[in-house]
Amino acid sequence: MSSESSAQTGNTVRASASADSQTLDVQLPADKELVLKVIPMPADCNANGDIFGGWVMAQVDLAGSVLPSRYVDGRMATVAVNQFIFKQPVRVGDILSFFSSVTRIGNTSITVQVEVYAERFRAQGRYIKVTEASVTYVAIDDFGKPQKIIKN
Numbered sequence: 001m002s003s004e005s006s007a008q009t010g011n012t013v014r015a016s017a018s019a020d021s022q023t024l025d026v027q028l029p030a031d032k033e034l035v036l037k038v039i040p041m042p043a044d045c046n047a048n049g050d051i052f053g054g055w056v057m058a059q060v061d062l063a064g065s066v067l068p069s070r071y072v073d074g075r076m077a078t079v080a081v082n083q084f085i086f087k088q089p090v091r092v093g094d095i096l097s098f099f100s101s102v103t104r105i106g107n108t109s110i111t112v113q114v115e116v117y118a119e120r121f122r123a124q125g126r127y128i129k130v131t132e133a134s135v136t137y138v139a140i141d142d143f144g145k146p147q148k149i150i151k152n
């Protein structure tokens with residue numbers, strides 16, 4: 001079933017396809033690690049029929065925590081979203097790939113850059129960058145207080 005076309009008008013689909021053709025086939029980042037793949041479902045849509053930005057932010061928060069967790073023995077908390085850019089809409093049925101790299105290791109915090117690429121429905125194998133973000137996580141102790149990062 002084409003959930004993409006069922007969620008949008010014919011005009012919207014044509015406009016989106018045209019916009020996509022200018023941005024498809026970007027190279028995946030060689031300096032980042034693939035940390036998450038996920039496919040958004042109709043329940044994740046906003047009123048436009050695109051995927052709700054808050055859903056994308058939640059996935060980025062999860063994906064971004066993967067690399068910092070290797071440096072932390074115990075709990076972590078997200079302390080800051082330093083930057084978040086929705087470059088292109090995300091649609092139902094897109095295969096989303098989340099790539100991440102560590103950009104800063106502090107005393108108690110780690111900052112990562114996360115980039116999200118979509119393979120559109122019926123255009124699998126071709127990638128479009130939809131989102132990029134910078135997120136900072138803090139290692140915390142059992143009382144929720146910052147604690148030193150012990151692994152390097």
Ligand SMILES: CC(C)(COP(=O)(O)OP(=O)(O)OC[C@H]1O[C@@H](n2cnc3c(N)ncnc32)[C@H](O)[C@@H]1OP(=O)(O)O)[C@@H](O)C(=O)NCCC(=O)NCCS
Nearest residue numbers: 077078079080105106107108109110136138140144145146
């Ligand atoms: C995370 C938390 C424990 C940090 O406590 P805090 O008293 O602010 O800690 P500090 O001021 O000592 O800062 C701790 C680290 O966070 C960094 N930090 C704090 N505020 C920051 C900000 N706005 N942007 C980037 N980094 C920040 C500091 O630079 C420090 O890093 P470093 O030790 O590597 O230099 C506390 O803010 C907290 O519990 N926040 C809520 C977390 C949460 O619920 N997250 C989920 C949100 S839905």
